[in-house]
Amino acid sequence: MADIETIGWVVHEAKQDFKLEELVVEAPRDDELLIDMKFSGICHTDLVFQQGELTLCPYPAVFGHEGAGFIRSIGPKVKNKDLKVGDFVLLSINYCEQCKFCKTKHPANCIHGSKLHLFGTRPDGSCSAKLKRTGESVRSYFFGQSSFMKTNCVAETCVVKYEGSPDDAAMCAAMGCGYQTGAGTVMNVLKPTSDDSVVVFGLGTVGLTAIMGAKYCGAKQIIAVDIQASKLPLAKEVGATHLVNSREVPDIVAHIKELTGGTGVDFAVDCSGVIPVIEKMIDCLAMFGTAATVGVPPSGAKVAVDPLQMLLYSRKYVGVREGDSDPPVFIPKLVEMQKQGQFPVEKIIKVYDYKDMAQALHDLHAGSVVKPVIQWF
Ligand SMILES: [Zn+2]
Ligand SMILES: [Zn+2]
Known part of the structure; x- marks a missing residue:
């Protein structure tokens, strides 16, 4: 197969705007698939890299790691023989399949996740694309997919077959990162029962899907917390039983203890990454409670915990990456839940034409959309 001409949103330097550029993609390698993206969700991590807050991926680079599209071709060494040209697939995390966590x-x-996701290259250091106008190599393997590109070579491990109409897939594009992170933290790691209470701090995509997961698990009390009052009604719509505008509550820990009859919460999820919020989240825990860090905190920051309280209450504070999701199993489950009305992500997305990236980012920052999804065709 010859090289393929395509387009993509390229970042040339830290803090520079995404720029729509013509790109040339090489033919997929034997263990890759060539994907024509139809949709791509925009995740906070893409913006962290655009801003240069993490410097693992040099520029120019194409980000995007919530792709959804059609298989255009399949390399002969792709192991999953269930996949066919023309299938619609959702793209998720890349992984090595060899380490003890992949094997289990x-x-x-x-x-190897950080390297496979964040360096923007294949494991051998190569890139799949170049700028057409200069021939300069572009980091185009972000999370094994760089889905802010209309057509790209994708690692096999990223690919999950989608059983449903491609026209409806916009709401599922973010299964591969945002949704599985929120829902998976609750459903795969915390696993609340009908006797448990859950609090979620920060009501973006991850927080709202954590609430959906808590409702699916049957948690008796689901407390949604945000500093923006405008975010609270949607949390109620997707399953929160109690809403807290933390700006209006002088002592959030005391308030949450009061809401839980004095005991504190069994499970807490922080999606904000804000250090004082994380510290308060831990202080909210009931006996034997678990708090999870899911939002990305600043590099090098430290959280203060009271170890005596940790001991006396048998508390746990854990980090959860991508909801501990096994995408080939967990994503089809979430898709099925969505079809059954148990995972109402259709309430949080808005679709933008691919040319309207700037508008999508504006709306995201303004808080008028939770999960912007760009549509390529
Ligand atoms: Zn691995
Ligand atoms: Zn993400």
Whole structure:
């Protein structure tokens, strides 16, 4: 197969705007698939890299790691023989399949995950695309997919077959990162029962899907917390039983204890990454409670915990990466839940034409959309 001409949103330097560029993609390698993206969700991590807050992926680079599209071709060494040209697939995390966590069905914790996701290259350091106008190599393997590109070579491990109409797939594009992170943290790691209470801090995509997961698990009390009052009604729509505008509550820990009859919460999820919020989240825990860090905190930051309280209450504070999802199993489950009305992600997305990236980012920052999804065709 010859090289393929395509387009993509390229970042040339930290803090520069995404720029729509003509790109040339090389033919997929034997263990890759060529994917024509139809949709791509925009995740906070894409913006962290655009802003240069993490510097693992040099520029120019194409980000995007919530792709959804059609298989255009399949390399002869792709192991999953269930996949056919023309199938519609959702793209998720990349992983090595060899380390002990991959082998035990915890690929979100792949020990090579950071390299496979964040460097923007294949494991051998190569890139799949170049700028057409200069021939300069572009980092185009972000999370094994760089889905802000209309057509790209994708690692096999990223690909999950989608059983449903491609026209309806916009709402599922973010299964591969945002949704599985929120829902998976609750459903795969915390696993609340009908006797448990859950609090979620930060009501973006991850927080709202954590609430959906808590409702699916049957948690008796689901407390949604945000500093923006405008975010609270949607949390109620997707399953929160109690809403807290933390700006209006002088002592959030005391308030949550009051809401839970004085005991504190059994499970807490922080999607904000804000250090004082994380510290308060831990202080909210009931006996034997677990708090999870899911939002990305600043590099090098430290959280203060009271170890005596940790001991006396048998508390746990854990980090959860990508919801401990095993995408080939967990994503089809979430898709099925969505079809059954148990995972109402259709309430949180808005679709933008691919040319309207700037508008999508504007709306995301303004808080008028939770999960922007760009549509390529
Ligand atoms: Zn691995
Ligand atoms: Zn993400």
